[in-house]
Amino acid sequence: MAETKPSVWKKITSNRLFLPVVCLLVVLLINVIRTPAFFQISIRNGVLYGYIVDVVNRASELVILAVGMTLVTAASGGQDISVGAVMAVAAAVCCQILSGGKVTTSAFQNPLLLAIVAALAASALCGAFNGFLVARLKIQPMVATLILFTAGRGIAQLVTQGQITYVRVGTYQVIGGYIASCPIPTPIFIAIGTALLVYLVLNKTALGLSIESVGINGSASRLVGLNSTMIQFLTYVLCGLLAGVAGIVASSRIYSADANNIGLNLEMDAILAVALGGNFLGGGKFSLMGSVIGAFTIQALTTTLYAMNVSGDQLPVYKAIAVVIIVTLQSPVFQEFLKARKVRRRRTAEGGSCG
Amino acid sequence: MKQRRKEKRTFNGNTFLLVITIGLFLAMYIAGMVVFSDKGFGKPQMFLNLLISNAGLIVIGCGLTIVMVTGGIDISVGSVIALVCMVMADLMENKGVSPYAAVLAALLIGLAFGVVQGFLISYLNIQPFIVTLAGMFFGRGLTAVVSKEMISIKNGLFQSWAKCRIYMPFGSYSNKGKFHPAYIYPTVVIALVVLILIIVMMKYSKFGRQLYAIGGNQQSALMMGLNVKRTKFLAYVLDGFLAGLGSFLFCLNSLAGFVEQAKGFEMDAISASVIGGTLLTGGVGTPIGTFFGALIKGTISSLITTQGTLSSWWVRIALSVLLCFFIVLQSVFAAMKRKKHS
Numbered sequence: 001m002a003e004t005k006p007s008v009w010k011k012i013t014s015n016r017l018f019l020p021v022v023c024l025l026v027v028l029l030i031n032v033i034r035t036p037a038f039f040q041i042s043i044r045n046g047v048l049y050g051y052i053v054d055v056v057n058r059a060s061e062l063v064i065l066a067v068g069m070t071l072v073t074a075a076s077g078g079q080d081i082s083v084g085a086v087m088a089v090a091a092a093v094c095c096q097i098l099s100g101g102k103v104t105t106s107a108f109q110n111p112l113l114l115a116i117v118a119a120l121a122a123s124a125l126c127g128a129f130n131g132f133l134v135a136r137l138k139i140q141p142m143v144a145t146l147i148l149f150t151a152g153r154g155i156a157q158l159v160t161q162g163q164i165t166y167v168r169v170g171t172y173q174v175i176g177g178y179i180a181s182c183p184i185p186t187p188i189f190i191a192i193g194t195a196l197l198v199y200l201v202l203n204k205t206a207l208g209l210s211i212e213s214v215g216i217n218g219s220a221s222r223l224v225g226l227n228s229t230m231i232q233f234l235t236y237v238l239c240g241l242l243a244g245v246a247g248i249v250a251s252s253r254i255y256s257a258d259a260n261n262i263g264l265n266l267e268m269d270a271i272l273a274v275a276l277g278g279n280f281l282g283g284g285k286f287s288l289m290g291s292v293i294g295a296f297t298i299q300a301l302t303t304t305l306y307a308m309n310v311s312g313d314q315l316p317v318y319k320a321i322a323v324v325i326i327v328t329l330q331s332p333v334f335q336e337f338l339k340a341r342k343v344r345r346r347r348t349a350e351g352g353s354c355g
Numbered sequence: 356m357k358q359r360r361k362e363k364r365t366f367n368g369n370t371f372l373l374v375i376t377i378g379l380f381l382a383m384y385i386a387g388m389v390v391f392s393d394k395g396f397g398k399p400q401m402f403l404n405l406l407i408s409n410a411g412l413i414v415i416g417c418g419l420t421i422v423m424v425t426g427g428i429d430i431s432v433g434s435v436i437a438l439v440c441m442v443m444a445d446l447m448e449n450k451g452v453s454p455y456a457a458v459l460a461a462l463l464i465g466l467a468f469g470v471v472q473g474f475l476i477s478y479l480n481i482q483p484f485i486v487t488l489a490g491m492f493f494g495r496g497l498t499a500v501v502s503k504e505m506i507s508i509k510n511g512l513f514q515s516w517a518k519c520r521i522y523m524p525f526g527s528y529s530n531k532g533k534f535h536p537a538y539i540y541p542t543v544v545i546a547l548v549v550l551i552l553i554i555v556m557m558k559y560s561k562f563g564r565q566l567y568a569i570g571g572n573q574q575s576a577l578m579m580g581l582n583v584k585r586t587k588f589l590a591y592v593l594d595g596f597l598a599g600l601g602s603f604l605f606c607l608n609s610l611a612g613f614v615e616q617a618k619g620f621e622m623d624a625i626s627a628s629v630i631g632g633t634l635l636t637g638g639v640g641t642p643i644g645t646f647f648g649a650l651i652k653g654t655i656s657s658l659i660t661t662q663g664t665l666s667s668w669w670v671r672i673a674l675s676v677l678l679c680f681f682i683v684l685q686s687v688f689a690a691m692k693r694k695k696h697s
Contacts, residue, residue, distance in 0.1 A: 137686045139682055151675035154668035317496030317497055320493035327486070
């Protein structure tokens with residue numbers, strides 16, 4: 001009994017998903033203590049209602065972004081910080097096409113499908129631009145994506161001509177609202193669907209393994225015969241595309257395209273979700289599931305902080321501290337320090353028993 | 356013969372990049388003078404205005420050049436500006452602190468950012484991007500914690516610093532034939548002094564040479580016996596200090612603190628540095644190039660504001676395009692260099 005106990009414990013703690021799940025549980029526990037009604041789910045006006053539903057619903061965009069960010073991180077060892085701006089671009093393109101160039105509309109001027117395809121194409125193009133800079137020109141991912149991070153919202157402003165475009169049509173609000181009489185919010189379906197689709201594509205094809213191998217050692221993968229440039233490029237295109245999906249969901253929630261505020265500060269949340277998910281930010285092996293759990297944790301944390309009267313402007317302070325703590329714990333120097341301490345402690349313990 | 360060979364060696368791709376930068380600046384400025392000659396673009400004051408409105412950028416750009424030469428980056432500078440301006444405004448307007456103490460606070464905030472980020476980057480070996488991205492969000496968030504409302508600085512002494520004109524011996528004549536001497540503000544003097552100090556430091560001091568050595572090849576710098584970690588740490592501390600000083604200059608220009616201030620400024624500073632010939636991979640870059648990079652950014656924004664009908668978003672977009680162009684140019688040069696070697 002005493003023999004097996006530590007090994008089981010070790011098995012659990014050494015699991016990749018251990019840290020993300022523990023973080024999620026801690027945040028949920030805090031919430032339950034603060035608001036005992038946290039897990040209560042009721043049905044009001046034919047839709048599910050409750051804190052937890054709200055957290056899962058609001059986390060949808062973040063889950064989608066985190067999936068894309070995980071791939072980019074794994075393949076290139078850097079992060080795409082333009083995702084928030086790309087969301088704004090996608091939202092702007094989508095709403096502008098739907099409204100036919102007017103500031104507000106109460107009927108589709110163009111088919112919804114066309115608008116969505118165009119928005120996704122625009123965001124994929126943004127991703128391709130990032131991918132070209134990173135994969136082909138070998139620029140550090142953060143500098144390359146910094147270009148769209150600052151210029152992206154400007155482009156979105158130009159698309160909407162500096163205004164907030166409103167699309168007051170019921171059909172458009174379905175994406176960020178509810179399908180007919182289904183009580184579960186649509187974004188949840190979209191997020192789970194996207195994550196599942198990406199997971200299947202990665203695991204049923206060699207793409208997942210290729211991404212990991214490129215992230216671990218790009219030149220070695222190239223020598224093995226993988227087109228590492230192409231794989232890195234593809235992850236950025238995919239990340240842009242997913243940011244576009246998130247942008248459409250976000251704009252549908254508020255049935256408008258607000259170029260200044262859609263996806264604001266979400267890049268930080270997405271990176272945090274990836275880091276919390278137990279993924280090493282330097283690239284290599286990754287776990288999509290970890291990032292998804294990380295995204296839910298972040299959203300739960302955000303909701304908690306809002307409940308504690310922290311305003312939206314001030315949230316980044318806490319998240320920045322969280323990021324620094326996580327990356328410090330992940331850093332090899334710190335890991336070695338811990339290991340050395342452990343060894344030293346064991347040695348002193350042994351020395352104590354002998355003497 | 357020997358002389359010629361030496362000349363050939365010094366005129367390499369990197370010098371060429373600097374020449375392109377200076378040429379581009381002159382071309383843009385002259386084009387502006389020709390196109391907007393009726394709007395006073397040709398007056399000497401117009402050039403001095405470039406220095407006045409970009410004094411902060413020059414100082415912060417120098418700081419960025421230092422860390423970029425070591426192969427790192429700092430994207431927290433925009434938020435440091437917002438935080439410093441907000442804290443200075445809050446201290447002077449709401450807490451009644453003297454401007455001298457406020458300036459000290461500004462420098463200390465910059466230093467604190469530099470020390471913490473430098474420690475995390477150099478001693479804990481965390482990627483500079485992640486650390487300074489966290490710094491960027493931290494600074495902006497902390498600004499909102501200090502105050503969510505805009506605070507204008509009305510302190511008399513601080514205003515007098517900001518409005519103290521230093522007249523030049525040259526100037527221009529108005530339509531009525533009256534002589535208007537050109538002027539600069541003290542911010543320009545501080546910026547230029549800092550620029551010269553940094554140029555001298557980078558070129559002639561031991562520390563400056565160590566920075567280049569580390570950026571060129573960290574492994575060989577370590578083998579040579581350089582204290583890589585300490586030098587990197589000091590580079591970030593210096594960068595943080597310059598960010599604090601630059602923020603103070605920025606504050607003298609804006610005379611206000613608000614949450615959205617200097618949003619995207621990190622982009623301006625990085626572009627100024629890269630356009631000025633600093634390689635993103637480290638090891639190459641000069642403060643003088645950054646100076647011209649900052650002037651190019653200033654020229655773009657004054658061209659767009661003089662033009663009048665374009666929205667201010669175009670400044671960022673034009674700068675991004677230019678940054679892209681220079682990055683591509685750098686990678687082409689790097690590829691050519693590799694080919695020559697192999």
